[in-house]
Amino acid sequence: xxxxxxxxxxxxxxxxxxxxxxxxxxxxxxxxxxxxxxxxxxxxxxxxxxxxxxxxxxxxxxxxxxxxxxxxxxxxxxxxxxxxxxxxxxxxxxxxxxxxxxxxxxxxxxxxxxxxxxxxxxxxxxxxxxxxxxxxxxxxxxxxxxxxxxxxxxxxxxxxxxxxxxxxxxxxxxxxxxxxxxxxxxxxxxxxxxxxxxxxxxxxxxxxxxxxxxxxxxxxxxxxxxxxxxxxxxxxxxxxxxxxxxxxxxxxxxxxxxxxxxxxxxxxxxxxxxxxxxxxxxxxxxxxxxxxxxxxxxxxxxxxxxxxxxxxxxxxxxxxxxxxxxxxxxxxxxxxxxxxxxxxxxxxxxxxxxxxxx
Amino acid sequence: xxxxxxxxxxxxxxxxxxxxxxxxxxxxxxxxxxxxxxxxxxxxxxxxxxxxxxxxxxxxxxxxxxxxxxxxxxxxxxxxxxxxxxxxxxxxxxxxxxxxxxxxxxxxxxxxxxxxxxxxxxxxxxxxxxxxxxxxxxxxxxxxxxxxxxxxxxxxxxxxxxxxxxxxxxxxxxxxxxxxxxxxxxxxxxxxxxxxxxxxxxxxxxxxxxxxxxxxxxxxxxxxxxxxxxxxxxxxxxxxxxxxxxxxxxxxxxxxxx
Numbered sequence: 001x002x003x004x005x006x007x008x009x010x011x012x013x014x015x016x017x018x019x020x021x022x023x024x025x026x027x028x029x030x031x032x033x034x035x036x037x038x039x040x041x042x043x044x045x046x047x048x049x050x051x052x053x054x055x056x057x058x059x060x061x062x063x064x065x066x067x068x069x070x071x072x073x074x075x076x077x078x079x080x081x082x083x084x085x086x087x088x089x090x091x092x093x094x095x096x097x098x099x100x101x102x103x104x105x106x107x108x109x110x111x112x113x114x115x116x117x118x119x120x121x122x123x124x125x126x127x128x129x130x131x132x133x134x135x136x137x138x139x140x141x142x143x144x145x146x147x148x149x150x151x152x153x154x155x156x157x158x159x160x161x162x163x164x165x166x167x168x169x170x171x172x173x174x175x176x177x178x179x180x181x182x183x184x185x186x187x188x189x190x191x192x193x194x195x196x197x198x199x200x201x202x203x204x205x206x207x208x209x210x211x212x213x214x215x216x217x218x219x220x221x222x223x224x225x226x227x228x229x230x231x232x233x234x235x236x237x238x239x240x241x242x243x244x245x246x247x248x249x250x251x252x253x254x255x256x257x258x259x260x261x262x263x264x265x266x267x268x269x270x271x272x273x274x275x276x277x278x279x280x281x282x283x284x285x286x287x288x289x290x291x292x293x294x295x296x297x298x299x300x301x302x303x304x305x306x307x308x309x310x311x312x313x314x315x316x317x318x319x320x321x322x323x324x325x326x327x328x329x330x331x332x333x334x335x336x337x338x339x340x341x342x343x344x345x346x347x348x349x350x351x352x353x354x355x356x357x358x
Numbered sequence: 359x360x361x362x363x364x365x366x367x368x369x370x371x372x373x374x375x376x377x378x379x380x381x382x383x384x385x386x387x388x389x390x391x392x393x394x395x396x397x398x399x400x401x402x403x404x405x406x407x408x409x410x411x412x413x414x415x416x417x418x419x420x421x422x423x424x425x426x427x428x429x430x431x432x433x434x435x436x437x438x439x440x441x442x443x444x445x446x447x448x449x450x451x452x453x454x455x456x457x458x459x460x461x462x463x464x465x466x467x468x469x470x471x472x473x474x475x476x477x478x479x480x481x482x483x484x485x486x487x488x489x490x491x492x493x494x495x496x497x498x499x500x501x502x503x504x505x506x507x508x509x510x511x512x513x514x515x516x517x518x519x520x521x522x523x524x525x526x527x528x529x530x531x532x533x534x535x536x537x538x539x540x541x542x543x544x545x546x547x548x549x550x551x552x553x554x555x556x557x558x559x560x561x562x563x564x565x566x567x568x569x570x571x572x573x574x575x576x577x578x579x580x581x582x583x584x585x586x587x588x589x590x591x592x593x594x595x596x597x598x599x600x601x602x603x604x605x606x607x608x609x610x611x612x613x614x615x616x
Binding site: 130131133134137224226227228230231251252253258259262263265266267268 | 435438439442443447450451528530531537540541543544545546
């Protein structure tokens, strides 16, 4: 029996350890980048900055399910920048940039980082954090203080009932809806919306032009999209409410990433949420269904920043970025990243220097 | 937090339907068992052969350890994208997920099988050969039965590895308890996420206990404490029932050992 007893103990210990880790994980997810924020806000000396790098890498890995290593490497490289800038004695609080867990968000975050660094502002990055529900939590807790955002999505998060849909209306409503410690700087003309997208074959077969055309056939179709879109107001819920479109099933894919594209190509799903700047739409001849009832709001790219970090210098740099950035730029850069597997930060840096911001 | 998790777990609506806990648990168990079965079919014969012949040990140890180091999530996404393009859509993602889980379940079973077989007392092997058994007979009738406890310990490790990792199937749109973990994270619904993780832990412990008990009885009485119990009660038995000795192998083994 001795042997068996050892096993019971081992398993019990393992289970306890598992639960412990799990709870620790919840803690760090509710507050994903807490540890790093503490040290980077105090990080004026080289030693402290390197401390913030390592803790940042740790919590980045714990909080993001994918691309943990990218997060930490990004932290490492920009952390070095922070050290040098900090030691020049500007006395400025470092800007900690976060991003969502999809390429475009990471790309824009890298653009912000490159432009700010070029202007001599100390920056740290924590990219690839997760869904909006997760990274805004980090923003509220001060672990990050700058994020690339989309006006409509952000508005829907703070004000689920808003009916604004044009870029200016959404931006105005967003400024009112934001909590007191956060603000959005000038928005860019660049837009990237969620969409209900189908293949050309599906569109032809059922004569689909707008989302409403799905109503008679959606009952036989599976819709794809991210976990978070499944419960958002501009997701399946909005489609049912506005267009009377209810799908047979919902398959959770990635947020507009390769799985969504492949899933649509192969018929795993018949319609899916693909971001409108995704180069695959053009390459595969996908049809983005029209949204006449404005379920999807304007989604201009906008920097969301903590008021405490929005110094005049930071503001002017980010405004300059927003003024130059276009939807076509976003699509092109993502195409470059997809096709050549180029490093996102490199592509971002190139854009910054090409546009005279670096 | 604990209260929220408890509330999530005890809401009866969360247990039924296509997204209910029963359904998700069933899916989770299904992926795990298929993966472990596939891994067993691959690992047991190879492990037994290597343990028996003593050849290729280094190669297997190296391969098994390399397999352990595979980043399962990255591999899964890669395989899933490949499978979607090359296999029927209905089974593509399941196949990819089960392949990844099986790859993770192979190393513990492979190493414990060859270690179990290789560790058999040479005296037992000699005795068996002396009785005129062929190499195959020695493996099947002597070495493998003696290795059963180790085989099961490998099986249990493999099960734990597979059941814990099966959560990532949800990453490529499949079901299983990982659905709660991944959706809960993205939807900022932490009770759901933690509840899901807790259920995985429970499933791991329960399955492991079941396998431990099965393993205990699958192993020859001569190798386990059942033998000791048998010996203790011996004075109270009038005769030695022949039924319990229907398997001759343990006796051969014990005879050889003594």
